[in-house]
Amino acid sequence: MKRLTLTLLCFVSSLLSAQGLNSKKELIVYSSTSINKKSVHQSVQQETDRIFDKLVTIRREFHENPELAGHEKQTQEKIKQYLLDLGLEVKTDIYGYSVVGILKGDQKGKKIAWRSDMDALPNDYPDPETFKSKIKGIQHGCGHDIHMAVGLGIAEVLSKNKKSLKGTVYFIFQPEEETFKGAKEMLDKGLLSIINPDEIYGLHVTAMPVGQIMVKPNEMFAYQKRIGVQLKNGLSEEETKGLTKKISEFLSRIQPGTKPWELQSIVDPKIGLTNPDTIFKDYLFTDGKFTTYSKNNESFLETYLYETNSSNLDKIIPGVQKIIEDSGYKDKLLSVSFIQGNPTVINDEKLTTSAKKILQNLYGKNTVAADYGQVPFFNDDFSYFQQKIPGVYFFLGGSNFKKGVIAMNHSSDFQVDEESIRTGVKNFSSLLIERLNRN
Known part of the structure; x- marks a missing residue:
């Protein structure tokens, strides 16, 4: 192993000499950083796989017990306890049934927020899942149960990698998105006097293929x-x-x-x-x-x-x-x-470019698909956060066409391939780590 490492260092040294990294000290720092970075993201993948079944279980509990906007009481309790068990500081007194988890890394740095919405829809569409809603007339027909599972998963993965975190992550679990009210109310009730993120990120599961992430700068919707x-x-x-x-x-x-x-x-x-x-x-x-x-x-x-x-x-x-x-x-x-x-979701150009590059460098070019359009009909009150904080909103693919799983939100037979949870947790845990570790 030692010989292989020395050979590799000599090879890398010759490649980097033109870039000014000629000194042995600079090279060792560069190589050590690369190795540590790889190790961190291997840990992210391993931890994501380890907790995946647990996240599927909690997603199904959310799906079976949906709550409408303004009534997310049981959902709040479940999220609160999950975050407390991870050792996070938790606040539930900002607005309605919101939850904010605070994870402080072992090193100082910037502050980043991740947002997940919580509420379900008032409908009684056919649901192909075996774990159907137990509440008549209410369903998670928009995928917010997936969003919460992803948010909790990221919180757990990052809490297990605290030593790699240079800064603080705020996990915002927001109620009342379907009524386009929750984000604005949280801001109006003083959210930013309690937390002060430099950046904010969020996602929405869509009918794109599972395993795929899509994003574009500027407007995501019409x-x-x-x-x-x-x-x-x-x-x-x-x-x-x-x-x-x-x-x-x-x-x-x-x-x-x-x-x-x-x-x-x-x-x-x-x-x-x-x-x-x-x-x-x-x-x-x-x-x-x-x-x-x-x-x-x-x-x-x-x-x-x-x-x-x-x-x-x-x-x-x-x-x-x-x-x-x-x-x-x-x-x-x-x-x-x-x-x-209502205001529409507008992604910060600089952050979007950075996020896309980070994910593609870590997990392959095909991880993030280009988005050349704007989706009609839909919108998201994440836009209110973006008015105050530079942020990026992603689409997360949830369909599996071979299995007949179509994640078309707000439609009958709406269904999500739960592998999207694994995709979301792995990719966005890595993204937040990388963004925290950059000045």
């Missing part, structure tokens, strides 16, 4: 807005139909022959998110229907729209106003406005 039109003196059924058709046509910009509202296409290699020519970029469309109603002799027209380009948003209201005026309703028009619109 901008989602609900536009409302108010007209006095009311409109007839025929007038309403004609006007909403004109507005819908104005609010439509798609590539010829494409249907970016068909979410099943996001995994299609020819037109999906991984193709530079994806149909999921540069589009504008409505959800295909208007809500129309009358009140106090006034007509109201409302619909959701999805726009990929933020610079186009300011043109929508004036454009709709012009459509209405040109249709002969100028004297009836009372208002056109966005009556609902």
Whole structure:
């Protein structure tokens, strides 16, 4: 072994001489760092494999006992106890049923947060799992049970590697994501006066293939807005139909022959998110229907729209106003406005580039897939954290097409390949270690 090591050092020395690493001391430090780094991530993989079955079990417990937004009491208790058993400092008094676990490394350094959402959905879709929900009308139909298992797994792996951590990791288990309320409330109730992360990371399981991670800088989703039109003196059924058709046509910009509202296409290699020519970029469309109603002799027209380009948003209201005026309703028009619109997830460019490079260097180029589009319909209140803290939001593949497992969120027969837990814990534990150990 000694001879092999010396031979290797001599070989590396010759390769690095052009880079200025000529001294024996510099070379030994460089080689020692590389060896230690490899050892740390081998430990991450081994620990992930060791706890995998335990994480599957707790995920299934979450799945069988789902709780709606604002009611995550049992979920909070389970997470709290898990983190306490790991030796983390735990806070549960910030907002609602939130949990924050604090893991301090053995060395000083920067502070990083990992966020997992907790709540389930109000639905009663067919569930192909044997460990179905025990609560009628409530399901983990969006994958938050997977997210919590991944978050707990990362906490356990990192707690076993405290000596390798230069800094602090905050594990934020956030309630009320489905109502787009929890993140903002945690911030409003003083989260950042208790913890002060330099960076924040999170994920969402998607219909991409299991084992795959996807990320891109800037917007991950389309901008989602609900536009409302108010007209006095009311409109007839025929007038309403004609006007909403004109507005819908104005609010439509798609590539010829494409249907970016068909979410099943996001995994299609020819037109999906991984193709530079994806149909999921540069589009504008409505959800295909208007809500129309009358009140106090006034007509109201409302619909959701999805726009990929933020610079186009300011043109929508004036454009709709012009459509209405040109249709002969100028004297009836009372208002056109966005009556609902949440911030969208926007990934920090520098952190995204760094994260992608780290994961590909550690676990192979195919670990992280390129994302060339923006997903419509969905969004995540992780965006509120990103308004305060530079952060990155990943997609984690959960489908296994050979097994018939399709992780299409909010749909019937939603199912996730639990190997995605292993993928998430291993990759993101390593990512956080690497990010902590960089200045």
